[in-house]
Amino acid sequence: MGNITIKLLAKELNLSTAAISKALRDSHDISAVTKQRVLALAAKLDYTPNPYAGSLRRKKSKTIAVVLPEVADSFFSLAINGIEEVAIEKGYHVLIYLSHENFIREKAILKDFQSGRVDGVLLSISAETNDIQHIQDLCNKDVPLVFFDRVCNDIPTAKITTNDYESGYAATQHLIDNGCRNIALLSISNSLAISNKRMEGYQQALKDNGIEYDAANHLLCSNDVLKNNEEIKKILLRKKRPDGVIATVEKLTTAIYLVCKELQLNIPNQIKVISFSNQASANILNPSLTTITQPAFDMGKAAASILFKALEKKNFILKNESLVIPSTLTIRESSTNS
Amino acid sequence: MGNITIKLLAKELNLSTAAISKALRDSHDISAVTKQRVLALAAKLDYTPNPYAGSLRRKKSKTIAVVLPEVADSFFSLAINGIEEVAIEKGYHVLIYLSHENFIREKAILKDFQSGRVDGVLLSISAETNDIQHIQDLCNKDVPLVFFDRVCNDIPTAKITTNDYESGYAATQHLIDNGCRNIALLSISNSLAISNKRMEGYQQALKDNGIEYDAANHLLCSNDVLKNNEEIKKILLRKKRPDGVIATVEKLTTAIYLVCKELQLNIPNQIKVISFSNQASANILNPSLTTITQPAFDMGKAAASILFKALEKKNFILKNESLVIPSTLTIRESSTNS
DNA sequence: CTTGTTTACTTAAACGGTTAAGGAAATAAA
DNA sequence: TTTATTTCCTTAACCGTTTAAGTAAACAAG
Numbered sequence: 001m002g003n004i005t006i007k008l009l010a011k012e013l014n015l016s017t018a019a020i021s022k023a024l025r026d027s028h029d030i031s032a033v034t035k036q037r038v039l040a041l042a043a044k045l046d047y048t049p050n051p052y053a054g055s056l057r058r059k060k061s062k063t064i065a066v067v068l069p070e071v072a073d074s075f076f077s078l079a080i081n082g083i084e085e086v087a088i089e090k091g092y093h094v095l096i097y098l099s100h101e102n103f104i105r106e107k108a109i110l111k112d113f114q115s116g117r118v119d120g121v122l123l124s125i126s127a128e129t130n131d132i133q134h135i136q137d138l139c140n141k142d143v144p145l146v147f148f149d150r151v152c153n154d155i156p157t158a159k160i161t162t163n164d165y166e167s168g169y170a171a172t173q174h175l176i177d178n179g180c181r182n183i184a185l186l187s188i189s190n191s192l193a194i195s196n197k198r199m200e201g202y203q204q205a206l207k208d209n210g211i212e213y214d215a216a217n218h219l220l221c222s223n224d225v226l227k228n229n230e231e232i233k234k235i236l237l238r239k240k241r242p243d244g245v246i247a248t249v250e251k252l253t254t255a256i257y258l259v260c261k262e263l264q265l266n267i268p269n270q271i272k273v274i275s276f277s278n279q280a281s282a283n284i285l286n287p288s289l290t291t292i293t294q295p296a297f298d299m300g301k302a303a304a305s306i307l308f309k310a311l312e313k314k315n316f317i318l319k320n321e322s323l324v325i326p327s328t329l330t331i332r333e334s335s336t337n338s
Numbered sequence: 339m340g341n342i343t344i345k346l347l348a349k350e351l352n353l354s355t356a357a358i359s360k361a362l363r364d365s366h367d368i369s370a371v372t373k374q375r376v377l378a379l380a381a382k383l384d385y386t387p388n389p390y391a392g393s394l395r396r397k398k399s400k401t402i403a404v405v406l407p408e409v410a411d412s413f414f415s416l417a418i419n420g421i422e423e424v425a426i427e428k429g430y431h432v433l434i435y436l437s438h439e440n441f442i443r444e445k446a447i448l449k450d451f452q453s454g455r456v457d458g459v460l461l462s463i464s465a466e467t468n469d470i471q472h473i474q475d476l477c478n479k480d481v482p483l484v485f486f487d488r489v490c491n492d493i494p495t496a497k498i499t500t501n502d503y504e505s506g507y508a509a510t511q512h513l514i515d516n517g518c519r520n521i522a523l524l525s526i527s528n529s530l531a532i533s534n535k536r537m538e539g540y541q542q543a544l545k546d547n548g549i550e551y552d553a554a555n556h557l558l559c560s561n562d563v564l565k566n567n568e569e570i571k572k573i574l575l576r577k578k579r580p581d582g583v584i585a586t587v588e589k590l591t592t593a594i595y596l597v598c599k600e601l602q603l604n605i606p607n608q609i610k611v612i613s614f615s616n617q618a619s620a621n622i623l624n625p626s627l628t629t630i631t632q633p634a635f636d637m638g639k640a641a642a643s644i645l646f647k648a649l650e651k652k653n654f655i656l657k658n659e660s661l662v663i664p665s666t667l668t669i670r671e672s673s674t675n676s
Numbered sequence: 677c678t679t680g681t682t683t684a685c686t687t688a689a690a691c692g693g694t695t696a697a698g699g700a701a702a703t704a705a706a
Numbered sequence: 707t708t709t710a711t712t713t714c715c716t717t718a719a720c721c722g723t724t725t726a727a728g729t730a731a732a733c734a735a736g
Contacts, residue, residue: 003454005692016716021694031714048453052399053692055390056721063433071415071422080409084436088443093455095401096434098422105426115386116341117431257622279619284595286624343722354686359724369684391722394691 082300168201420638506539
């Protein structure tokens with residue numbers, strides 16, 4: 001195909017490749033006239049520089065990686081939007097990787113980044129991740145890393161989170177204010193910081209209201225939709241049936257609604273529901289869903305912005321740049337007395 | 339940082355870089371003993387090959403690009419999952435780009451691919467795209483391209499679509515079967531093939547049922563949520579108010595439900611609704627939403643699979659590989675008589 | 677014993693840029 | 707007029723890997 005290279009431009013204009021390179025990068029080593037000639041020919045021949053040649057020489061790829069547990073979730077979809085927006089603006093490219101909540105995959109993905117493939121990484125860890133050696137290893141190779149949402153506290157770097165503890169507390173308090181005394185909490189992990197913080201907020205709110213925490217009210221859900229449904233059903237069929245449910249992740253909402261429908265439990269009269277969710281459809285559910293909405297887009301944007309600061313300025317200390325962007329409670333019908 | 343390179347391994351083992359390279363790629367130019375020594379040292383030093391050096395030399399990046407209009411939509415989220423699954427399996431990396439339905443951006447994104455940054459492209463065109471020169475240009479540079487969902491018929495390459503015409507027809511017929519005679523169609527483009535095909539299916543179904551097509555029933559929506567709400571409201575306030583609505587894209591569902599709520603129009607009694615949607619929450623809307631569900635995950639997977647075939651086999655003719663994966667109509671409460 | 681073949685390497689060029697160092701000509705300063 | 711400086715280039719090394727071509731030694735065949 002004989003692609004257009006700097007060499008070709010050089011030969012055509014009787015210049016050295018160095019001159020072409022400099023002209024294209026607007027070095028003031030090159031006369032205005034020559035620059036014009038180079039630019040004109042480059043435009044005419046539709047020259048596009050080979051990114052990998054440059055990356056090899058400069059040891060910079062102008063690429064970042066985004067590692068997510070999954071993307072079939074409004075939160076991560078919106079986060080990607082935020083990330084991409086900043087990346088495009090800064091002239092960076094975005095590689096996307098899904099861990100599918102699988103530790104082995106996450107490890108393999110991060111391992112590859114030791115090659116210099118990317119200049120920086122945005123990471124939201126998988127629910128399975130307990131061992132953090134692979135993250136440690138990456139940081140030891142001086143690859144800038146920013147966590148967002150699902151962070152790992154033992155790694156000293158920037159973390160963009162939302163106020164999970166306060167949100168857990170607020171959700172619980174809201175249900176209590178609306179008469180609930182027996183509140184179930186559905187989560188997806190016992191090790192993720194976000195899960196734990198939401199849980200702690202929940203427990204503190206119970207305590208502050210003189211309600212004893214009942215471990216039977218805590219359900220750890222999996223990736224298996226059917227199994228989750230069964231477990232939720234079991235909880236709602238208990239003698240001491242919960243009068244409120246908090247779903248700490250979006251995807252559990254459907255399960256709750258369906259089980260309630262099946263069991264003919266009226267939301268909100270018999271049981272009140274609140275979800276951590278970014279679904280646009282919360283408003284039009286039956287009944288409309290009270291949500292804790294995370295600032296997904298802004299979190300993505302913030303994470304990317306901070307990463308780019310680290311990429312642009314040297315001596316930028318990532319670990320000083322953590323940021324907490326608050327979630328918002330939107331009260332709708334599913335949690336209030338009609 | 340003095341990274342581990344082939345050179346370093348070579349020096350350490352008193353071999354040439356060529357020998358190291360060949361040993362690592364298991365060339366039978368190298369003795370078993372030497373291979374073992376190389377592999378052992380590489381493992382010990384945690385050698386990770388520089389991807390860009392290899393890309394430069396081999397003129398292959400082992401990377402594909404996915405260009406989407408947006409990602410805040412269940413369809414594209416699921417499609418990404420499908421694509422990523424295949425890519426990981428094949429050892430490829432996935433660069434993601436969002437056009438935000440903007441022609442200029444799409445053009446700039448594709449232009450960059452002429453550089454050899456990616457070995458192939460998966461594209462779902464923006465709603466603004468009428469001029470296809472930029473796609474043409476990319477194809478002329480022999481970059482394999484596979485369209486999915488939002489295809490461009492004038493480019494002779496593989497296209498993964500769903501049966502939009504039949505789905506439009508089925509949606510319309512379903513509403514007619516349930517008593518509708520005055521059906522509004524909400525779409526987002528007059529130029530996208532998917533929009534046109536759904537529209538044609540709609541028109542043919544009307545015709546086959548002896549219903550005259552009324553242009554006033556066709557609403558072209560934009561990216562402006564508020565404006566869409568206004569327009570939908572206008573249609574539903576017409577003297578000849580529609581008794582059925584088809585949303586040809588997921589995001590218009592919320593608008594319809596909200597406007598109906600505001601106007602106190604009962605779904606499905608006063609107006610029946612059906613949406614092209616992959617929302618998991620369709621089931622728990624009020625009322626539950628009848629949907630045309632696209633095989634998003636499978637379309638992503640299929641598109642990626644076909645692209646990889648083209649990347650792996652030469653003389654693979656992409657344009658012979660188009661595929662239509664049917665959507666499924668799931669009937670729920672929003673479109674049926676109670 | 678010579679010739680051909682195989683084995684197991686090495687040498688060096690190549691991929692397409694970037695950049696430090698150098699140099700000739702023009703211009704400015706002494 | 708001589709020397710210093712600036713301007714505008716070129717030369718060549720380099721980034722890390724791959725690979726075509728070459729070669730020395732060992733072995734086999736005739």
